[in-house]
Amino acid sequence: MDKQKGTRRGRPKGKPNTTSSMNRKGYNSSSHYRINPTAEKSEQVLAIKFVQWDVPPLESLCNSKVYLLRVKLNRGECMSREEKNWLCEAVNSNTYFRTAVPLQGYRFDFFDVLKKYLVNQYGQWTEYYAPDRTSLRAYLYGRINQIVEIPKY
Template sequence: MDKQKGTRRGRPKGKPNITSSMNSKGYSSSSHYRINPMAEKSEQVLAIKFVQWDVLPLESLCNSKVYLLRVKLNRGECMSREDELLRALLEKKNWLCEAVNSNTYFCTAVPLQGYLFDFFDVLKKYLVNQYGQWTEYYAPDRTSLRTYLYGRINQIVEISKY
């Protein structure tokens, strides 16, 4: 450490070492997870490409479960346990809870072939006490969370978003 200006290796004291990737993405570890700045405020985003390589166009995923569910929610329709339009899902809330909590990439989103389908607007955050440990989960409701979890659940606490 230099005694003159309190610097270490040429950097001012107290400032982080910013790499070139931090400059391009923003100074946040979750900057890739933000809403696409190219979309207008009135436009609701279906999915965001989160990989750097070339992927198929988003329209090629139009028959997938996650795409159909996001389109339905963007139209303002409610998510129900049974739906005449999407019988293949059986219980969409249970499926969404499992899809969100079983992927390792995102907390409130489902990745599919290089695209990120975010469901932050319909998911709630829960803290679950199970076997003496507190764990954080995201789910549409408590029922779907209980279906996803197995074993004895001591307590489920809903955490408000704001």
């Protein structure tokens, strides 16, 4: 301790400890603020491999529900109520990502169609991602005091 100021030497007071992996440009623990450097504006990515081991090719997942939904959205089509409810449940019940659905080592991102909501339930505020309020209400159970939409930008 520095006797004159009462602070630790070395790093300024209030600056958090960071690991070497956190020093990369654009790092943020929240997937809400991620940047995908491999995808150009004109190119629409279906899924990104997020594991280090070998996985089957992406084409082998072409009959899965998440793959078909991502293809449908990339074509510009609208989702049905059942698809919105399924997407809300799939995004909020997985433990890997906040705005994506994992499937066999691939990450299917739906950030472009999801909205961020704060929900007040039983005196506690919780953050959820959903296509709309109706699908979020269908996913949640119990008394909902308030739902607030948080703008993306």
